Amino acid sequence: MPRPRAFDEESVLDNAMNIFWSKGFEATSIQDLVDETGLNRASMYASFGDKKALFLRVLDHYSQKISAQRFADLRNIEDGRAAIEKTFRDTAKTGCAEGRHKGCLMVNSGMELAPHDPETAAIAHQAFRRAEDTFAAALKRAIDQGTISKTKNVRALARFLTGSFQGVQLMSRRGADQETLQDYTDTILAALD
């Protein structure tokens, strides 16, 4: 019965995500979103609610589409140590390859909003809690496989890797050069020995 939508929700979220990712929440205006998504203001408010609600949708979209991909290898590669190494190497490579240095939306948003916005804080907290668990699982595999010493504290190491992952994303957003990022990740991975 109703008039059908003229836009694809997924691609609108993609576009909105890229703006928030690049500029951050506060610096992104509704006008920016209208311009970049091609979507009309009224349609935006009708479909997604206000700016904050759209942002939370985008955060979820990012989590499912980008983060999931970033951690796919970490989950799927059977060799635990190789999984961790590939995750960091790929992250570092991507980080200094992209022309616009954007880092990771989840890290960026946590930094920008967490201290004053409990909702975003909770989402970011949960996301990295999950990352920590994923690292822990890979570490356990590696220990079972004998590529990491069983004397290591898995939880502490997982926290270290999670923090370091965010550190790499941070450095790449700040525009770190390839050499620095390489040294950084090499030393992170050497900490597994």
Place this chain on the structure above:
Amino acid sequence: MPRPRAFDEESVLDNAMNIFWSKGFEATSIQDLVDETGLNRASMYASFGDKKALFLRVLDHYSQKISAQRFADLRNIEDGRAAIEKTFRDTAKTGCAEGRHKGCLMVNSGMELAPHDPETAAIAHQAFRRAEDTFAAALKRAIDQGTISKTKNVRALARFLTGSFQGVQLMSRRGADQETLQDYTDTILAALD
């Protein structure tokens, strides 16, 4: 001849710094600054120029007053390894002690503005380049003193420590609990072995 200023420039910068530190550049309004510094709008513009100029002054102020203090031990403690350890332990302790989790203004600002503001990007870049050199100097001392293996790559390790330092600041701004921060820093320091 002129009417003397009714405010102390240093304490105005202190107050302005705390707002920017807590809320970030974009989310801080001129009204916030006026309210918190007690300084009149006109006086603010006359003395510091526009918002961006004030922010750059604040960044410099932070660098001299806060950063310098944070890295004082790293420079001054003769025992290189102890200097590094104390720097990280103190940073982690401060990071989860403060009621309001603010992190490090230089890290925050680099994250928020670097991709779109060359000025801030350059200031942050220089600041952490200096930090890297300070870590490198401490590492060299430690190697000379025999507390760190001379087979280590000093530059790579310095870059790792600089990235990790920012990672700790990031985590503490995101509200990481003490246990996580502790595990994180312990593992960072263990990488020196």
Place this chain on the structure above:
DNA sequence: CAAACTTTGGAACGAGTGTTCTATAATTCA
């Protein structure tokens, strides 16, 4: 075809933004 219903385009809103202006107050030097 016509009724029902939703999206669309674009104007409009009030509030808040960063910034500037003007008049007044305060101090010092002649």
Place this chain on the structure above:
DNA sequence: TGAATTATAGAACACTCGTTCCAAAGTTTG
């Protein structure tokens, strides 16, 4: 004391912000 000079207070500015409203357009079902 009076002229010169600067800071202060607060109104005012133009603009952008996020948000809402309304009429017109479009599609589907009866």
